[in-house]
Amino acid sequence: MGIHHYFKSLSDMEKLYRCPGKFKYNEHTVAAHSFKVTKIAQFLGTVEEYHGKKVDWKSLYEKALNHDYPEIFTGDIKTPVKYASSELNRLFSQVEEEMAHKFVTQEFPAAYQDIYLELFKEGKDGTLEGNILSVADKIDLLYESFGEIQKGNPEPIFLEIYQEALMTIVKFNEMDSVKFFLDDVLPDMLAEKFIPHSELSKITQNLIADGD
Secondary structure, rough: OHHHHHHHHHHHHOOEEEEOEEEEEHHHHHHHHHHHHHHHHHHHHHHHHHHOOOOOOHHHHHHHHOOOOHHHHHOOOOOHOOOHHHHHHHHHHHHHHHHHHHHHHHHOOOHHHHHHHHHHHOOOOOOOOHHHHHHHHHHHHHHHHHHHHOOOOOOHHHHHHHHHHHHHHHHHHHHHHHHHHOOOOOOOHHHHOOOOOOHHHHHHHHHHHOOO
């Protein structure tokens, strides 16, 4: 089926729902997540560039747009499960990479296979662009879980996801864009009125303090 199969699979990403099997007030698809992460990464890259960093925008956009495409083969794995151990996370990544490799070699013309094998690789690679992707991915996850907590969703997994996402963001607190997020964006988010406001604010401040 070739590239037609690839183009058709992009619509399938609209049917892949994040955090499956749990009650949610708002459903989020992998396709929507990829778009939001790309927009967030664009802003974070803008902040980094403003502070004198050299951003490879082509690399950043490619990483952000493609970072979850391999989930077309595996579906979305709940964040606390995926990151329960480094070994488990490595195995999930290995399965996704192997299935993406098989897909590319079967469906893409030989002239473009090496390009797309590179595009579908794990983008969180320690470069500035990879670090921006790591933060952008977790910021969107933070907002997804925050929206459920704000609405009073009783599922405890959303508090777990919120904590895991914030802990990862704080690990990058030497980046100018992360400092901006923690100092300027997060307080505005927490200032919104919702039921467990005091508990979440306390958790947030503790996590940030632990990362300093």
